[in-house]
Amino acid sequence: TDAQGNAAKRAFPRGFVWGTATAAYQVEGATGADGRGESIWDVYAHTPGKVVDGSNADVADDDYHRYPEDIALMHALGVGAYRFSVAWPRIFPDGAGRPDAKGVDYYKRLVDALHAAGIEPYCTLYHWDLPEALQRKGGWQNRDTAKAFADYAGYMAGQLDGRVSHFMTMNEISTFIGNGYGSTAMAPGLGLKGQALQQARHHALLGHGLAVQAIRTATNAKTRVGSAEGIDAPMPAFDAPEHVAAARKAAVEENAGYLTAMHTGRYTDLYLETLGAAAPKFTAEEMRIIGSKTDFQGLNIYTGNYYIAADNERGYEAVPFPASYPRMQSSWIQFAPDALYWGPKLMAEALGIGAIYITENGTSSTAAPDAEGRVLDIDRVMFLRQYLGELQRGIADGAPVRGYFLWSLLDNFEWSRGYSERFGITWVDFATQKRTPKLSSRFYRDVIARNAI
Ligand code: GBH
Numbered sequence: 001t002d003a004q005g006n007a008a009k010r011a012f013p014r015g016f017v018w019g020t021a022t023a024a025y026q027v028e029g030a031t032g033a034d035g036r037g038e039s040i041w042d043v044y045a046h047t048p049g050k051v052v053d054g055s056n057a058d059v060a061d062d063d064y065h066r067y068p069e070d071i072a073l074m075h076a077l078g079v080g081a082y083r084f085s086v087a088w089p090r091i092f093p094d095g096a097g098r099p100d101a102k103g104v105d106y107y108k109r110l111v112d113a114l115h116a117a118g119i120e121p122y123c124t125l126y127h128w129d130l131p132e133a134l135q136r137k138g139g140w141q142n143r144d145t146a147k148a149f150a151d152y153a154g155y156m157a158g159q160l161d162g163r164v165s166h167f168m169t170m171n172e173i174s175t176f177i178g179n180g181y182g183s184t185a186m187a188p189g190l191g192l193k194g195q196a197l198q199q200a201r202h203h204a205l206l207g208h209g210l211a212v213q214a215i216r217t218a219t220n221a222k223t224r225v226g227s228a229e230g231i232d233a234p235m236p237a238f239d240a241p242e243h244v245a246a247a248r249k250a251a252v253e254e255n256a257g258y259l260t261a262m263h264t265g266r267y268t269d270l271y272l273e274t275l276g277a278a279a280p281k282f283t284a285e286e287m288r289i290i291g292s293k294t295d296f297q298g299l300n301i302y303t304g305n306y307y308i309a310a311d312n313e314r315g316y317e318a319v320p321f322p323a324s325y326p327r328m329q330s331s332w333i334q335f336a337p338d339a340l341y342w343g344p345k346l347m348a349e350a351l352g353i354g355a356i357y358i359t360e361n362g363t364s365s366t367a368a369p370d371a372e373g374r375v376l377d378i379d380r381v382m383f384l385r386q387y388l389g390e391l392q393r394g395i396a397d398g399a400p401v402r403g404y405f406l407w408s409l410l411d412n413f414e415w416s417r418g419y420s421e422r423f424g425i426t427w428v429d430f431a432t433q434k435r436t437p438k439l440s441s442r443f444y445r446d447v448i449a450r451n452a453i
Contacts, residue, residue, distance in 0.1 A: 265291020
């Protein structure tokens with residue numbers, strides 16, 4: 001029938017990976033447990049005026065203790081994969097030196113419990129919680145941090161070898177450098193400019209490249225290594241050849257300091273020209289390390305930028321969002337389902353990427369429990385239905401996307417927004433730690449069960 005025909009057309013590929021994502025600092029809590037060291041986010045969140053609601057992540061979702069319950073939630077959803085991150089200060093409380101066995105054991109228990117529930121762990125080694133001890137030595141401004149990260153990443157990957165099939169070095173270098181070093185919106189909140197900022201960014205990329213090599217050395221040959229980078233997806237204003245070409249050029253140049261360098265092992269001429277005296281100092285050997293071959297690229301995509309062809313040296317121009325353009329609760333999330341059609345497709349074409357996972361996608365919502373305790377987050381359902389529809393269309397048109405991780409399983413500590421923005425498909429009552437699946441969770445369960453949108 002037509003209905004079946006349509007359903008077939010909207011199917012995702014067989015074996016498509018459906019998951020949810022979280023990050024250690026945003027969900028674990030238990031910041032003082034089992035010898036964990038301090039991270040830059042503990043310091044930042046405890047500095048008055050930094051987090052909008054004055055909150056911190058000392059308890060957060062208490063996932064350090066409640067992970068069995070949260071795995072049961074995922075099991076009920078039917079997800080096949082879970083993206084979590086390891087807190088570096090739980091493994092090396094001082095950033096380097098002697099590992100803490102209790103911290104390592106926690107992650108072994110976590111991945112074993114995931115396997116017992118039939119869920120494949122996807123592990124990110126750095127989701128922004130740098131050990132404070134390393135920040136005191138300059139953090140990512142200090143080249144030695146790149147080496148310390150690779151040592152930690154190799155050690156931890158070795159500990160989880162055979163239990164974790166996919167490792168991601170870092171989450172969104174663009175964000176922790178841009179907001180933590182370039183502005184004061186995130187830890188450590190340095191507000192650097194010019195060459196100092198570029199050098200910190202370069203060291204973070206170097207840390208990624210060294211970690212790719214360290215993880216490969218520490219794990220078996222089947223282990224897949226990549227990173228999770230955040231992008232504003234490049235999108236043509238509409239599907240006309242000149243605008244598609246413009247968006248493809250933007251895919252390269254707008255990510256020149258991050259993904260382009262990581263996938264080509266070089267900074268583009270235009271990038272270095274534009275930076276001028278602010279360009280980082282680098283060697284050919286460092287660029288070779290930064291360009292270390294990976295097995296997949298994780299992309300965190302929440303929104304995008306529209307481009308049109310332009311008669312300038314870049315060949316493209318971003319179309320500004322007018323005030324009337326629709327947005328979600330978080331003002332930076334312009335509602336742009338096209339981002340999941342064009343983002344993976346154009347990044348893959350422009351940088352020659354063979355396998356992509358959407359390592360984060362989702363939205364905040366103001367939906368809260370009604371009189372019956374239900375959370376009817378219809379804005380999130382609408383958002384996911386449209387974005388996933390475009391993702392499916394993109395894959396059908398050849399985008400090499402292997403899986404999708406919804407951000408997030410749980411409401412959690414949303415960095416400098418504290419608990420004021422909720423990204424979970426599960427409501428968390430932070431006073432009691434009670435979890436309640438939202439309407440969007442039911443929606444996602446159906447998508448997974450049908451492997452279709
Ligand atoms: C992701 O970043 C993070 O990986 C994840 O930890 C986070 O919970 C999730 O998104 C939801 O935010 O405060 O106006 O300056 C997404 C990219 C870049 C979005 C920084 C927010 C700050 C906007 N983020 N941006 S503003």
